[in-house]
Amino acid sequence: MISIQNYLSDPSVFRVNTRKAHSDHIHYRTIGEAESASSFYMPLDGEWDFIYSDTPDEREKDFHKDSFVSDRVQKIHVPGHVELQGHGQIQYINTMYPWEGKEMLRPPMVPSANPVSQYIRYFDLPDSMKGERIIIRFEGVETAYFLYLNGEFIGYAEDSFTPSEFDITDAVRDKNNRLCVEVYKRSKASWLEDQDFFRFSGIFRPVYLYSIPAAHVDDFWAKTDLERDGSGKLTLSLMLSYKDPAFKGSLVYTLGSIVSRKIAIDSSVTAYRSEEMTIPSVRSYSHEHPYLYDFSIAVYDDEDNLLEYVPYRIGFRHVAIENGAVTLNYKRLMICGVNRHEWSAENGRAITMSDMKRDIEIIKGANCNSVRTCHYPDRVEWYSLCDEAGLYLMSETNMESHGSWHKNSRVEPSWNVPGDDPIWKDLVIDRCVSNFETFKNHASVIFWSLGNESYAGENIRAMNDYFKSVDDTRLVHYEGVSFNPGYKKYISDVESRMYTPPEKVREYLRKDGSKPFLLCEYMHSMGNSLGGFKDYDDIFDEFDGYVGGYIWDYIDQALYKIDEATGMRFLAYGGDFGEKRSDYEFSCNGIVDAERHEKPQMQEVRAVYGNRLR
Amino acid sequence: MEIVFGDLSLGVKKGGASYIFAYNLGGIESLEKEGNEYLYRVPSLAFWRATTDNDRGNGFSKRSALWMGADAFSDVEGYEVEIDGTEVPSASLIAPGNNELISSPLRKADSVSIVFHFRTCTAPSASVSVRYSLEEDKDGVKVDYSYKGVPGLPELPVCGLRFILPFKTESFEWDGLSGETYPDRLYGAVRGHYRTEGLPLCPYAMVQEYGMHMHTSELGIKCMNKELCIKAESDDGFSFSLLPASPMALENAYHNIDLPPQRYSYLTIAAAVRGVGGIDSWGSDVGKDAHIDSSGSYSVSFRII
Known part of the structure; x- marks a missing residue:
């Protein structure tokens, strides 16, 4: 049994069953796909079912169960802040915590006025994803959320502006999946997210499903440097995962037409690190000449069928402090x-x-x-x-x-x-x-x-x-x-x-x-x-x-609002939403x-x- | 009632309403009842009225022009808080002193008051204090406004406190005098209960000061499901005007059509009101007993419910 309150208020709990953070690369089924969109991905953005509650006590505690029905269900657009879709108070406040004058708290206490947004999304897997390893990725959810799939607790995440991923392979069905997300506006993370801005909540960045093939580059770092003599350094490290313990295949990485290397991989190879490669006279990266090289990683099975293709644009530059100055x-x-x-x-x-x-x-x-x-x-x-x-x-x-x-x-x-x-x-x-x-x-x-x-x-x-x-x-x-x-x-x-x-x-x-x-x-x-x-x-x-x-x-952080007096749309700033306390026009700099x-x-x-x- | 000791504010929760007093802004920033906010901004000191035709004729606005600045800007100097009759030093209220208060019995109280002290932005400066008091067994919040003058300043156009309500009033009614009243225009007024639909526009050809109601014992303001009541706490009541525009906006308007569209309600509660004059001709001053001597002291007490 999950203790919602403990998850929200215990600073030692901030990610549960999430995948490790990794590089932001996208993997494609073919090289040609890289010009458009990856067919490994399925966006879940759009209209979701939604229940809004002003406090945790008012939330629908069984909403994640397949049998759940309620007449409180509305629609909401994902991604988006719930406050800008008619739910809860819009508030701009600068340095003060948003509960100033309303609740006396010290960290890591969580305010009792803690709106809860419960999201429900139904989906079927496309044929290309059936039987594959399936990951769900939330790019941004403010400030804390619990994830359920088909009645089962999947995990918990915080850090509103950071992607979180969950491996849902074991819980996902081919058809009639019911994804449930319970988002809390306030958590102990709120103590660390006191930025000078409007305080929102909800799923405000895109949500995707993606599948990963039999062998997958989970993470890589093409670490570069630029030498004083104009040569470039490149060290590649990467992390791999496999569906099948008997997997055998190969991996090819390239840097333009300068580097092309093939290595044999099998399921025991979960990490790889190249030696430091020297590339003579590279074109350097700077704001005047943001020259980027095409880098890629391709993964093949033992019959040389392409499993995934990962393109990335990398640059060579050297940042340092020399003689008291920052240099590039x-x-x-x-x-x-x-x-x-x-x-x-x-x-x-x-x-x-x-x-x-x-x-x-x-x-x-x-x-x-x-x-x-x-x-x-x-x-x-x-x-x-x-x-x-x-x-x-x-x-x-x-x-x-x-x-x-x-x-x-x-x-x-x-x-x-x-x-x-x-x-x-x-x-x-x-x-x-x-x-x-x-x-x-x-x-x-x-x-x-x-x-x-x-x-x-x-x-x-x-x-x-x-x-x-x-x-x-x-x-x-x-x-x-x-x-x-x-x-x-x-x-x-x-x-x-x-x-x-x-x-x-x-x-x-x-x-x-x-x-x-x-x-x-x-x-x-x-x-x-x-x-x-x-x-x-x-x-x-x-x-x-x-x-x-x-x-x-x-x-300027100002929001469209309709003026009741004239029907005209205008740019509203702090305090224009009846919120207290506020720092008013300080939202516009x-x-x-x-x-x-x-x-x-x-x-x-x-x-x-x-x-x-x- | 429950007291919330914030870092820049004192919060009070009582009888389904909540109040926030902002130390840094010098007043009540929030008055919330049943999920509705009743204040657009912290109330400001009211010293200006839009020039009447007679004010212009006798040069009053020119002589008293510095009160226009004092109306626009005021300087909060400090505040004092009393809980259950005992003063809580401000060092205990602000950080780090308030850390001790998280487990203090003071968080549950029977009475609390906070008084803000102001200096007028004039040279020399007069002083103003505004005290907000809440008691467990009494409704709403009591406000005591007090102006203490100094010699050397011109006569006051008005002397009081101005609230901006974040809505356009649908109707208001009051127990007090009929019509529009000023100290030199009270004779025809009849005591009774009166009601006005909406916020009145200026009844005079060129927009100017209007809409004052003296010796009021109770005022009720309505808009949709929102309702605000002001009750007098002193024997001769209070003076109020409830207008669709600020004195500055009225000052700058030639006709009603020059006024901004109605969004807010400007409620002025006055401790002293200047007469409107016109005794012998345009251009003569208001009668002496209808002046506001700025070296005097003026106060008004009322309860907001």
């Missing part, structure tokens, strides 16, 4: 960046491919070369778009606990999460693992970020240690350590701060300068703002140790408005960044 490909790197929340005026954070492509156009058009994925991993497609476009990414782990240590405008960490308590350690490390494992193959990712505004202590130190232990080709970033400076020697490769006046930046670089200086947020673009931007740009010319910064932020129209300050961004990167 042995030249000084100047970050002309912007923080980007995922946003749509219509659908909140349930954004589409076309939203993402438009964002790439606008951000490139603003002459930015960098994006910080504030403050959570974005939809996986975003990272490939940035690879192709030449936008360096600070890939941020899903964590912010601002309200736990910053209270009444003061640093007040008498209690804070994740802090030093070992009970949170595995949970926050797991978020780093998901970030790293999912995005490790992306050339655009140059920083791993531990999260945002979560103070600093032993657990964040462990997060830093984790990234350092798995990846020596990228830098680790974290700003919150500046409020607990004793940890600076253990946390973050750069001195990262936010909203530091230019003179204070100079003062650090003159007097300390032990780490390169980065502004992970600066030039707060709320309303009519972004005056004095050029003052920061001048610092590039004065100090090599100045890395640059990321404007706060890309897009973009260089574009919520409909992606440029705000007037874009002229300044384009000029300052354009001149710097010319």
Whole structure:
């Protein structure tokens, strides 16, 4: 028997029966399929059955049973936030926890006002999937959920912005499958997801089923580096799984027409690691010339039938700190960046491919070369778009606990999460693992970020240690350590701060300068703002140790609403939904408005960044 | 009643209603009954009225122009909380002091009050306090508004507290005086129970101050299933206006058609009201006894249910 409350409130329980995080590659049945869509995949997006309850007590406790019937069942669109489909309160709040003034809680307590969304989806397996190993993948569910299939408990997951997968091979039927997902708006994870944004819940990113063939590349890392002499290094490591213990076959990996290797595999080969390969005079990857190589892995059975084909685009670049400056490909790197929340005026954070492509156009058009994925991993497609476009990414782990240590405008960490308590350690490390494992193959990712505004202590130190232990080709970033400076020697490769006046930046670089200086947020673009931007740009010319910064932020978080007085649609911001408490207009700090129209300050961004990167 | 000690707020739950007082914003931010929110924003200090024709004629608005700024912006200086008659120091209320309160008996109380202290954004500054009190055996929340003047400031256009209700009123009714009343226009008023459908537009050709109701003992405001009641807590009642626009919006409108579409209801509860004048001609001042001397002290008490 599952104790819902224990799962929700015990920090040591955060994933149950989930598959290990792995690279975001897609496998195809044929090489030709790679041009369109993989036939291994079956999207489950669309209209699902749905029951909404304001509190856990009101939920339908037997909804996962095949015999369940209820007149409370409605329809809901997946993916999407439930609040934007008429269920529950829409709330924008910045640093305060959303239950401020309503419930007095300390971590890891879970509010009693905890809306529950129960989803039901029926599906049949297509012929191509019958008898195969079947995985279900949720790209994003906020904040915690229990999964059932055909009456059976499958698993539990958290970490709203990270894909979770479950192997449902044993529970799935050919026909009439009944998939049930019970989503809780609040969980102990809410203490770590106190980002400055609208607080939503539900299945807000796509859901897929996919099958995996007799032999499958579960994970791979094509680890690259660029030498000073222009040669490239490539080391491939991969993980394989097999349906049949008697499997024999082969695997071929290629890099363009430069590398092509075939290795024999059988079911005992679950991991493979190549030696470090040297590729003479590669074309390097940079924002000016985002050159990517076609890499692929193909798996064959013992009769040389193709079982799966995994294409991927990889780049060769070298990120380092040299003589106090951050360098890319042995030249000084100047970050002309912007923080980007995922946003749509219509659908909140349930954004589409076309939203993402438009964002790439606008951000490139603003002459930015960098994006910080504030403050959570974005939809996986975003990272490939940035690879192709030449936008360096600070890939941020899903964590912010601002309200736990910053209270009444003061640093007040008498209690804070994740802090030093070992009970949170595995949970926050797991978020780093998901970030790293999912995005490790992306050339655009140059920083791993531990999260945002979560103070600093032993657990964040462990997060830093984790990234350092798995990846020596990228830098680790974290700003919150500046409020607990004793940890600076253990946390973050750069001195990262936010909203530091230019003179204070100079003062650090003159007097300390032990780490390169980065502004992970600066030039707060709320309303009519972004005056004095050029003052920061001048610092590039004065100090090599100045890395640059990321404007706060890309897009206004405002939502379409119909004005009752006129029937006109308008852009509503915090407080316009009757929510209390709220931080009102603080939801709108973009260089574009919520409909992606440029705000007037874009002229300044384009000029300052354009001149710097010319 | 249950007290919620937040990091920036004091929450109170009583009789099916919940209240949130925001330390940082200087007032009641939330009043929720049966799932309906009754406040759009924290109430603000009301010092401005839209210039009447006579105000313009005698130059009152020019002499008192700084109160327009004081109406738009106010400065909360501090707050004090009493629970069951004992003051709880603010150091105990905010972090880290409030950590101790999670297991405190104070989380269940029979009475709680929070008073916010303001300085007017004028030079010199007058002071204002607004106290919100809740008691277990009494309905709603009692509000005590108190203005304490200083010499050296011009006469006040009005003196009170303004609430923005997040809905367009369907009807309101009150026990008090008929029609529209000002201190120099009370003679014709008849005490009784009155009702108005919707929010009245300005009855004057050029939009200006209007709609004041003095000596009111009770006001009820309705919109759909929402109902708000204001009861006087002082003998001579309170003065109120319930309008579709703010004094600034009225000030900027030439005609009713210039006003924004009605979305909210602007409820001003006044401790002092200036007369409207017009004694001998356009351009003469309001009679002396209908002025508001800004060096005086003015208060009003009422209960919101």
